[in-house]
Amino acid sequence: MLDTExxxxxxxxxxxxxxxxxxxxxxxxxxxxxxxxxxxxxGTVSLKLSLDSVxxxxxxxxxxxxxxxxxxxxxxxxxxLGSLLLDDPRVTPAATSKVTVPHTLSVLDPTAGAVPGDDxxxxxxxxxxxxxxxxxxxxxxxxxxxxxxEWIPELERAGAIVTTWRRAQGLKGxxxxxxxxxYDAFVGGVDAIISGLANCGSCTSWSVKDGLNAxxxxxxxxxxxxxxxxxxxxxxxxxxxxxxxxxxxLDSSLNVLPEDQVRAAAREAFPxxxxxxxxxx
Amino acid sequence: xxxxxxxxxDVPADQxxxxxxxxxxxxxxxxxxIPPTAERxxxxxxxxxxxxxxxxxxxxxxxxxxxxxxxxxxxVMAGAPASALPLLRAAVEAVADPRYELHALNATTGSVTTxxxxxxxxxxxxxxxxxxxxxxxxxxxxxxxxxALQLVMRNVAGQRIGVTxxxxxxxxxxxxxxxxxxxxxxxxxxxxxxxxxxxxxAVTAFGTMGTVNICETMATDADTLLQFIGRSLAYHGxxxxxxxxxxxxxxxxxxxxxAPMIGxxxxxxxxxxxLLWESASIPVTEWxxxxxDLYEQHGRITSDGRVRLAxxxxxxxxxxxxxxxxxxAAALHSWGTTMAQTRPVRx
Numbered sequence: 001m002l003d004t005e006x007x008x009x010x011x012x013x014x015x016x017x018x019x020x021x022x023x024x025x026x027x028x029x030x031x032x033x034x035x036x037x038x039x040x041x042x043g044t045v046s047l048k049l050s051l052d053s054v055x056x057x058x059x060x061x062x063x064x065x066x067x068x069x070x071x072x073x074x075x076x077x078x079x080x081l082g083s084l085l086l087d088d089p090r091v092t093p094a095a096t097s098k099v100t101v102p103h104t105l106s107v108l109d110p111t112a113g114a115v116p117g118d119d120x121x122x123x124x125x126x127x128x129x130x131x132x133x134x135x136x137x138x139x140x141x142x143x144x145x146x147x148x149x150e151w152i153p154e155l156e157r158a159g160a161i162v163t164t165w166r167r168a169q170g171l172k173g174x175x176x177x178x179x180x181x182x183y184d185a186f187v188g189g190v191d192a193i194i195s196g197l198a199n200c201g202s203c204t205s206w207s208v209k210d211g212l213n214a215x216x217x218x219x220x221x222x223x224x225x226x227x228x229x230x231x232x233x234x235x236x237x238x239x240x241x242x243x244x245x246x247x248x249x250l251d252s253s254l255n256v257l258p259e260d261q262v263r264a265a266a267r268e269a270f271p272x273x274x275x276x277x278x279x280x281x
Numbered sequence: 282x283x284x285x286x287x288x289x290x291d292v293p294a295d296q297x298x299x300x301x302x303x304x305x306x307x308x309x310x311x312x313x314x315i316p317p318t319a320e321r322x323x324x325x326x327x328x329x330x331x332x333x334x335x336x337x338x339x340x341x342x343x344x345x346x347x348x349x350x351x352x353x354x355x356x357v358m359a360g361a362p363a364s365a366l367p368l369l370r371a372a373v374e375a376v377a378d379p380r381y382e383l384h385a386l387n388a389t390t391g392s393v394t395t396x397x398x399x400x401x402x403x404x405x406x407x408x409x410x411x412x413x414x415x416x417x418x419x420x421x422x423x424x425x426x427x428x429a430l431q432l433v434m435r436n437v438a439g440q441r442i443g444v445t446x447x448x449x450x451x452x453x454x455x456x457x458x459x460x461x462x463x464x465x466x467x468x469x470x471x472x473x474x475x476x477x478x479x480x481x482x483a484v485t486a487f488g489t490m491g492t493v494n495i496c497e498t499m500a501t502d503a504d505t506l507l508q509f510i511g512r513s514l515a516y517h518g519x520x521x522x523x524x525x526x527x528x529x530x531x532x533x534x535x536x537x538x539x540a541p542m543i544g545x546x547x548x549x550x551x552x553x554x555x556l557l558w559e560s561a562s563i564p565v566t567e568w569x570x571x572x573x574d575l576y577e578q579h580g581r582i583t584s585d586g587r588v589r590l591a592x593x594x595x596x597x598x599x600x601x602x603x604x605x606x607x608x609x610a611a612a613l614h615s616w617g618t619t620m621a622q623t624r625p626v627r628x
Contacts, residue, residue: 108287112345170618201447202385
């Protein structure tokens with residue numbers, strides 16, 4: 001209990017009962033725990049560990065674990081417990097320690113890496129004529145709508161059939177399931193996917209996720225990414241096991257440019273889009 | 282005890298050198314770490330009594346599994362007690378729920394991090410703060426427990442700052458988390474987790490942009506007080522006002538001094554949620570024209586010409602916590618699209 005206003009004075013009798021119980025537990029290995037003091041005003045409890053009757057010192061709980069066990073049990077029984085002072089003869093004050101500190105110690109690696117992935121970027125689209133191109137857009141970036149608006153007539157002029165689908169982030173429950181089913185059906189009805197725009201952290205994650213949906217079904221797939229988020233997109237694809245995902249890099253300042261400049265940049269990027277997709281006009 | 286699977290790594294024994302080594306290896310949050318020796322980790326797992334190989338969940342973006350062993354290693358490093366491992370396991374389970382959208386949370390430019398709201402008797406046993414300074418400054422184990430979850434995000438889920446995480450500013454709780462309890466003993470309502478369907482020891486994970494203080498010193502009735510707090514929740518730059526996000530929540534922590542007044546007027550917390558939801562709004566005319574048009578298109582404008590912060594009353598999550606000095610409420614705005622998740626804490 002951390003708030004002083006709620007603290008009840010601790011009961012020495014309850015503390016003594018818990019200490020006796022803990023001491024009995026340690027007694028199995030020959031140790032014992034003694035209650036030195038229980039300050040009912042401050043909640044401070046002082047205990048002393050005795051190892052006088054211990055044959056096997058290593059059999060007694062190590063100091064840090066012992067402290068955890070004692071403190072957890074005491075706090076459960078005595079919620080108003082303040083400080084716990086535990087005199088453990090095995091713990092030598094650092095200032096007087098004569099123990100030689102080893103130069104190295106062995107620790108366990110706290111990390112867990114992603115599994116190695118498949119670097120196949122997926123198939124090239126090939127001839128564009130007659131192909132159904134799915135443009136996955138979002139609700140975030142007006143500049144991407146303008147970009148796509150420039151690409152669509154170019155794709156259609158090359159004989160492609162273009163459809164678009166808009167991702168809304170964060171839909172939950174039945175509405176979210178319907179939205180996802182809609183996207184799954186969209187991917188199932190096209191020959192290639194262009195997913196965007198990866199222009200922030202979460203929308204990069206979503207653009208990549210939706211792109212991988214298509215790539216993992218064997219579709220030619222490109223994710224449109226602004227410059228700053230290319231590294232994130234590549235890392236996310238790698239973590240998801242598809243480091244080869246095709247990325248089309250766009251200007252980082254896309255969303256703050258005037259519309260005419262955005263459209264000009266889209267026209268400039270179009271040949272690179274076809275190249276990245278492996279499309280032939 | 283099953284054999285531990287994590288590779289052993291030789292590191293400098295000197296604390297400062299070890300911390301430098303941990304930073305180089307990407308294990309570190311910048312604060313000193315407790316070396317996770319096999320003895321320490323085994324001790325934690327023995328106390329917990331769980332198979333080290335138990336997979337709790339796979340977390341994005343790495344999608345690597347968080348095993349009991351990895352959780353224990355990171356808890357040791359953070360200085361969290363072994364007795365907190367059941368709580369941490371429940372927290373990992375909560376953030377792994379797809380509705381929490383951890384893949385987006387871990388990548389976003391936003392400052393969002395996971396706050397853990399703790400219910401049940403475990404608050405006392407673990408030393409989870411719920412009184413004065415509970416959101417920061419109180420001693421106890423909350424900070425270390427929060428830090429352990431953040432280290433799991435970094436070391437197992439693969440949240441790498443500037444790489445997988447694009448958070449523009451971040452926030453202090455991205456290091457030590459926000460772990461606090463509900464002051465159930467002073468709340469006029471059932472505990473938050475119980476209201477969310479999980480009685481007893483439980484944890485609610487909530488993706489929050491940070492904490493906002495709301496000071497009110499004049500109100501002498503619940504309606505005036507709650508309307509003031511509700512209005513204070515709404516500000517133009519809150520993520521709840523992002524048109525592109527289809528969902529947002531906000532946690533409102535009311536101080537326990539207000540509990541008798543609010544509880545008497547509103548025995549049902551749903552009525553307080555409704556009142557706060559209605560009050561948390563801004564006149565649409567306060568936005569630039571392009572926003573006004575979009576709010577109109579999205580049907581976000583109410584009949585009285587205002588735009589609400591949250592879409593539904595139930596998205597305003599209310600609870601009691603904080604010190605007996607009173608005078609303040611705390612708001613934790615969500616990032617948006619991360620739906621709070623509550624899980625039971627089992628041994």
